[in-house]
Amino acid sequence: MIEATTGEILDYLADVIERAERFGATVLPPNDAETVAWERDGNELLMDLAVHPPVGRRSRLVEIVLRERWRAAGSDRWELAEYGYELRHHELAYRRGLHRHDVNSFVRTYGVTTHAHCEATMGNPACRHYLADPACRGALDGFDRLYGLWLTGARPDCSQLRCLG
């Protein structure tokens, strides 16, 4: 379980945005502003960040979406409960995701909290959930892995992944 203090959480969002911009990505509103925010919903904090990779005229056809839900875990402590990091490549029509679901039924069914999502043809998954190997270590890792995939310019080979069912 990934845990952090409130101060660390605040820095973490700034780190993720900074990393995306260092790699030439365009951060989409509202996170392009001078001040950005975690959204608080009860005892949860939500990250909802989207960027376009730097492809010039075609960049709008590709987006990397980084979403997280953190849950309060005591005084000034938060734990990462759920995440969804996705590359949606509308030009090549594929979708690749790294997910963690905070639901007991998912764990009971698949034996894991984290999984990979892969649609070699967007909207047409051959398998509902793939093994996440390795599991993602957070939004910085998720960004790096998805940006790296986009950088190859190739559609992912979902058949190389192990289907969980």
Next chain:
Amino acid sequence: MDQLYYTPREVAAILRISDDAVLDLIHRGELPALRVSPRLIRIPVAGFDAWREGRKPRRRRVVIRTASNRIAIGEGESLPEGAQTLRR
């Protein structure tokens, strides 16, 4: 298709420095680069250009505010029975 990345060797040629000097810049965290496999390092062209021109991202101020919308993790996914009601 536009070139999206350089190899360390290509960057070394552009900068007229050695391959090892490029790797040193990467390991020090100065030059933005990704290890896309255990043996392959890629330097995104856009990140390289920004670094070479001295452009740095501005550090955001981060606050916590009341949520204004819901987010969904894994939109369009088929989740086990009962999971859908817990999704955001």
